[in-house]
Amino acid sequence: MALSAKDLRGKLVGVCVSGGLDSKTVSKRLVEEGVQVLAFSADLGQPDEDDIQNVSKRMATCGVETVIVDLKAEMAEGCFDVVRCQARYDGGYWNTTGIGRIVTCHGLVTAMQKRGVQVLSHGATGRGNDQMRFERYTNVLAPSMLVYAPWRDPALLKEFPGRSEMVTYLSKFGIEAFVGPKKKYSTDANLAGLSHEAEDLESVQTPMTIVDPEMGVWPKDAPDAEELVELTFDGARCVAVNGKRLSPLEVISLANTIGGRNGLGISHALENRIIGTKSRGVYEAPGMELLGRALEYLYQAVLDRRAAALFAHLSSLVSNQIYDGRWFDPATVAARKAIHELTKTASGVVKVGCYKGNIHFHSLSDVAASLYNEADSSMEASDGLNPVSSQGYAEIQAVEARSLALAGQIAK
Structure with missing residues (x-):
């Protein structure tokens, strides 16, 4: 059963945040609903974040404490796992977001459990992959922890159909927020x-x-x-x-x-x-x-x-x-x-x-376990594989080939 904001009263909710407009809006809205909120953010070594500590400063304007969890070392190990497994997805691109969600969820759920959080709130939309990832990992890692998806909450979707409504809402509390120019992506x-x-x-x-x-x-x-x-x-x-x-x-x-x-x-x-x-x-x-x-x-x-x-x-x-x-x-x-x-x-x-x-x-x-042998592979005279030895193998192969042909099983 999907949770609504009203269902969260009396529970400690851990909100996964980035410090952006959505994070501020959800956190402030829950605070106004009388919900006890604690924000969590993961430091994954993201190249577009100059100072991860700024997330705490931005969220503080909503009256919310933020726990920054340093997961850079864990993220590096995740990268090594993906490279070792050669884990590429559709079109051959490296599975970077997928491994990032693993590290984020494991790190934040662990931190939330230490703080006594009862409900994890994520900011993923109801149309993408991340809602499934966040919820499955929460269910697997902390089966007793509930999950709240604000952007699947009909009441919040009605109240905040777009970014301008979020800005208007936050401005009532003097919280700085901007829609900003339309992004290309x-x-x-x-x-x-x-x-x-x-x-x-x-x-x-x-x-x-x-x-x-x-x-x-x-x-x-x-x-x-x-x-x-x-x-x-x-x-x-x-x-x-x-x-x-x-x-x-x-x-x-x-x-x-x-x-x-x-x-x-x-x-x-x-x-x-x-x-x-x-x-x-x-x-x-x-x-x-x-x-x-x-x-x-x-x-x-x-x-x-x-x-x-x-x-x-x-x-x-x-x-x-x-x-x-x-x-x-x-x-x-x-x-x-x-x-x-x-x-x-x-x-x-x-x-x-x-x-x-x-x-x-x-x-x-220095590849001690290499199976490549230059002499065996050479097309020139060498001390490698004796080409005469291949005659017997070719004759064995010929038995099966002729049987298939004589039995009428070969399409010509």
Whole structure:
């Protein structure tokens, strides 16, 4: 049963906030309803937020205390998980928002439980994916915690049909708020990348190039010279960049900088939403693209054909589970464990070149588990595979081929 604002009286409500107009409006409206409100915001290393502490200052004008939860290290680990699983969604874009919701929900729900919060309130709309993600993760992580979705509350939707009504409401209390100029699109950000959607991007007649990249540049504006990057992996985790050992957070941050300035990781998709509709988005994930493509080259060296096929299946499953808000489901956990088993030998140094949105392979070195043998693969005389030995294998193959043909099972 859906909760309304009136149902929240007498309960401690944890409101997930960004400090924007929606957050202020919902929080103030609940306070005026007599609800005890505590705001929570996640620091995910989002590149569009200069000072996360400003969220507390903005929310204080509504008479609400805000708890800032530092989740940058957890977000970096989430990035590493996505890269290891090669978790891309529709159109091949990196699952940045999906992993961000996992980290946010786990971090904020945990913080809310410590404060005795009984109801989690999220600001997701009733038309998108995030409402499902926030609610499923709350149900999984804290089954006794209730969920309030203000933008599915008929009373609030009637009272605040648009942003101008929110501004008028807040101005009655002297709370600064502006509608601002109409945006070309909206942006959701975290350490892994940016998702741009809505407004002008809702029309498929609008080119993706209306987006002004925030984590880098369009490929055409990238330098004219190729930038070489050396990435060291240990068990499918990048532990060093250009020979310097770094923490996961430092790796992702540096990869974002390098990838961004070279125009990497900008993509477009008409994706399939959880609720069955399609959504259009333009995505930035420069660091994920750099690390992910480099690791892919390493996987090609250490995974045999059947292992690679199994990995591809598991990767697709994990990507869909991330998107659908099912990170903690048994199927996801099992798939991730299998991926860890398949990729535990993916260690070595990968050198790539970044050039105007492209990543060029340069070299692999120190890959102890590599299955590639130059002598076996050579077309020239070598000490590798004896070509005469293939005669027997060809004859065995011929038995089945002739049987199929003589039985009339081959379409000609």
